Amino acid sequence: MLSFRSTVTIAAVLLSLLAVSLGAGCATQPLGVMPEQFDTGQASAQVAGLSCPLCAESLIATVQGVDGVEAASLDLEAGLLTMTFGKVPPSPADVARSIEDAGFTLVSFGLATN
Amino acid sequence: MLVPKRTLLAALLACTLTTDDVRAQQPTNSPSATMPAPGLLSLRVMVRYNRFGDDPTGAGRRVDAFRQMLHGTYGIVPGLVAFGETALEQEKIDAPGSDDGTQSGLADTVLGVRYRFLRHDTGPIDTLRMAVQAAARLPTGANAFSTDTVTPSIGINLTMIRGRHGLNATAKYVLTTGSTPQQLYPGDGRADLVRVSATHLYRLAPASYAESSGDAWFTQLELIGSAETNGDVSLEIAPGVLYEARRWAGEASVLLPIAEDLEHRPRRELGIALGIRLLF
Numbered sequence: 001m002l003s004f005r006s007t008v009t010i011a012a013v014l015l016s017l018l019a020v021s022l023g024a025g026c027a028t029q030p031l032g033v034m035p036e037q038f039d040t041g042q043a044s045a046q047v048a049g050l051s052c053p054l055c056a057e058s059l060i061a062t063v064q065g066v067d068g069v070e071a072a073s074l075d076l077e078a079g080l081l082t083m084t085f086g087k088v089p090p091s092p093a094d095v096a097r098s099i100e101d102a103g104f105t106l107v108s109f110g111l112a113t114n
Numbered sequence: 115m116l117v118p119k120r121t122l123l124a125a126l127l128a129c130t131l132t133t134d135d136v137r138a139q140q141p142t143n144s145p146s147a148t149m150p151a152p153g154l155l156s157l158r159v160m161v162r163y164n165r166f167g168d169d170p171t172g173a174g175r176r177v178d179a180f181r182q183m184l185h186g187t188y189g190i191v192p193g194l195v196a197f198g199e200t201a202l203e204q205e206k207i208d209a210p211g212s213d214d215g216t217q218s219g220l221a222d223t224v225l226g227v228r229y230r231f232l233r234h235d236t237g238p239i240d241t242l243r244m245a246v247q248a249a250a251r252l253p254t255g256a257n258a259f260s261t262d263t264v265t266p267s268i269g270i271n272l273t274m275i276r277g278r279h280g281l282n283a284t285a286k287y288v289l290t291t292g293s294t295p296q297q298l299y300p301g302d303g304r305a306d307l308v309r310v311s312a313t314h315l316y317r318l319a320p321a322s323y324a325e326s327s328g329d330a331w332f333t334q335l336e337l338i339g340s341a342e343t344n345g346d347v348s349l350e351i352a353p354g355v356l357y358e359a360r361r362w363a364g365e366a367s368v369l370l371p372i373a374e375d376l377e378h379r380p381r382r383e384l385g386i387a388l389g390i391r392l393l394f
Binding site: 036046047049050052054055056059077087102103104 | 148149150151152153154158173187192193230233235236237238239240275280322323324328329330358359360363391393
């Protein structure tokens with residue numbers, strides 16, 4: 001019969017191995033070319049790791065807090081974040097940072113399609 | 115129901131190994147590696163009912179326990195959140211040879227932090243995240259629901275999502291320093307506690323999110339194992355449903371015993387949890 005301490009140790013080791021193996025199987029998302037500035041009143045961003053409606057709202061709330069972003073919406077299935085800008089658009093770096101800070105991965109920027 | 119401890123321990127280990135696919139949706143009875151963004155507050159209000167019986171301690175207690183819980187999580191900086199939990203408890207105790215009674219009061223407060231150390235986003239929805247957490251159960255008052263001591267705990271949470279499937283796995287060690295008078299729940303006695311869980315979540319609807327999708331229905335199936343240094347071991351299953359909208363979520367879960375080997379606390383015969391989560 002395994003002792004309690006042995007059982008805990010084995011469980012911890014197995015969980016660690018599991019985490020490492022799962023992490024190793026995940027591809028890293030390369031960030032596309034970062035534009036120097038947004039030239040239009042709208043832009044989109046491809047985002048990864050959205051996972052659920054509550055998470056999507058968390059991202060929208062964070063991005064809308066960036067100076068120059070008037071509104072944001074999200075196509076959850078496609079991972080497409082669409083932003084509408086004010087007269088002075090935000091810097092792409094600020095938007096990129098807000099997406100990362102919200103806990104998601106920015107894959108690339110693009111022009112809005114709508 | 116008596117099951118050999120070796121079988122139970124193997125089942126507990128299996129809980130940690132059933133991780134296959136999951137992420138962001140948090141199960142009702144276990145933490146997850148997901149967290150609100152910095153500056154956002156997530157509040158969770160929950161009502162729990164637990165019925166305890168088959169008391170092996172000799173007291174022969176049957177207890178109906180109600181808990182109204184408030185849990186808050188606040189994003190501090192990217193990848194780091196603070197959380198707190200407080201609860202009102204009410205217990206109706208039926209014990210032969212002693213006066214039956216009902217008692218109520220404020221449960222101990224739990225304060226902690228959670229740090230996400232791994233994030234691998236592999237698709238628009240798909241992700242893998244891991245977080246560690248440290249917490250302390252703080253005595254709220256000298257009543258029937260307090261341990262009157264500070265009880266620290268550490269834990270690790272894994273959340274993974276692949277399409278409509280999600281998997282959540284957790285492990286927690288509680289360094290127990292005190293006990294509650296009734297000792298109903300795992301970790302309520304003076305023995306240290308290891309709690310592990312594995313949960314499969316499945317998005318029932320929509321099959322794929324439309325551009326305007328704002329909500330989703332999930333089923334959840336949790337397997338929860340507890341092992342204490344006093345030898346008490348239990349394994350429970352908790353099927354449930356979870357509804358997520360953009361700014362709130364609703365959840366319901368039923369907790370049922372699978373197997374246990376208990377000598378120091380009564381058996382949980384049934385648990386019911388209903389909750390609402392709000393994002394601010």
